[in-house]
Amino acid sequence: MRHTKTAAVLAIVASFAASGCSTFRDRTWGECALAGAVIGGAGGGTVGGVAVNNAQNHASNEERGAGIGGGLVAGALIGAVLGHAVCDPIKAPPPPPPAPAQAAPAPPPPAKGTTLATLGATNFDFNKATVKPEGREIVASAVKTLKDNPDTKVVVEGHTDSIGSDAYNQKLSLRRANAVRDLLVHEGIDAARIRTEGLGKSHPIADNKTAEGRAKNRRAEIVVD
Numbered sequence: 001m002r003h004t005k006t007a008a009v010l011a012i013v014a015s016f017a018a019s020g021c022s023t024f025r026d027r028t029w030g031e032c033a034l035a036g037a038v039i040g041g042a043g044g045g046t047v048g049g050v051a052v053n054n055a056q057n058h059a060s061n062e063e064r065g066a067g068i069g070g071g072l073v074a075g076a077l078i079g080a081v082l083g084h085a086v087c088d089p090i091k092a093p094p095p096p097p098p099a100p101a102q103a104a105p106a107p108p109p110p111a112k113g114t115t116l117a118t119l120g121a122t123n124f125d126f127n128k129a130t131v132k133p134e135g136r137e138i139v140a141s142a143v144k145t146l147k148d149n150p151d152t153k154v155v156v157e158g159h160t161d162s163i164g165s166d167a168y169n170q171k172l173s174l175r176r177a178n179a180v181r182d183l184l185v186h187e188g189i190d191a192a193r194i195r196t197e198g199l200g201k202s203h204p205i206a207d208n209k210t211a212e213g214r215a216k217n218r219r220a221e222i223v224v225d
Helices: 002-019 021-028 033-053 059-089 134-146 167-187 209-217
Strands: 116-119 154-159 193-196 219-224
Touching: 116 134, 134 167, 154 167, 167 193, 167 219
Parallel strands: 154 193
Antiparallel strands: 116 219, 154 219
16 A cells, blocks of 8 residues: 555656656756755655554554655655755756858959069079079969969060060060960969960060169069959
8 A cells, every 4th residue: 555655656746747847957956856855755754654643543663664754755756846846946048059150251363463473583594494493482372373263364474684686585585484384384274374475675674784673674474364
């Protein structure tokens, strides 16, 4: 009989917990549940002992103890559940998920006329169109820009100083421009995106009367077309 009552009480507690499952999930088990268990256990033990005495005129100490124990357990369970449901603190809501990182906007393509790289006199052997290793490193920066902007086209302009005939300088400047173009193509840039011009000595950027000025004029430039 005692076991039947205890099982019934446990079933009631389980039913109550299931019906208020959202309440249990939203609260933190704390002092209210503990206080409810103490109060419920004390009350349940008293009720269990009285119930045994009322049910049996000459109940033994063992039967009274069993009644008190069963009432204590059942009362503690019910008290803990009620205390938790009534006044245990509600859990703080979880923090909102972090906002997705915004990708940095891609920089605009370089404008027409922008010089992507300049190879000076020191980047070519004297009177030749072969690009030296230092010049290849300069071209590499232009290659990256062109790969990042696949629709951008360029013109490679070759220039010389004023020494020599116009015809000779025009041919030399074009050979140097073509050498830079070939290097761009070797690095993966489509040849259809590149055109070359040999401008000879027609576009100086420094005074051709000095050695320093002439060195500045001997150059090849990669310019956005």
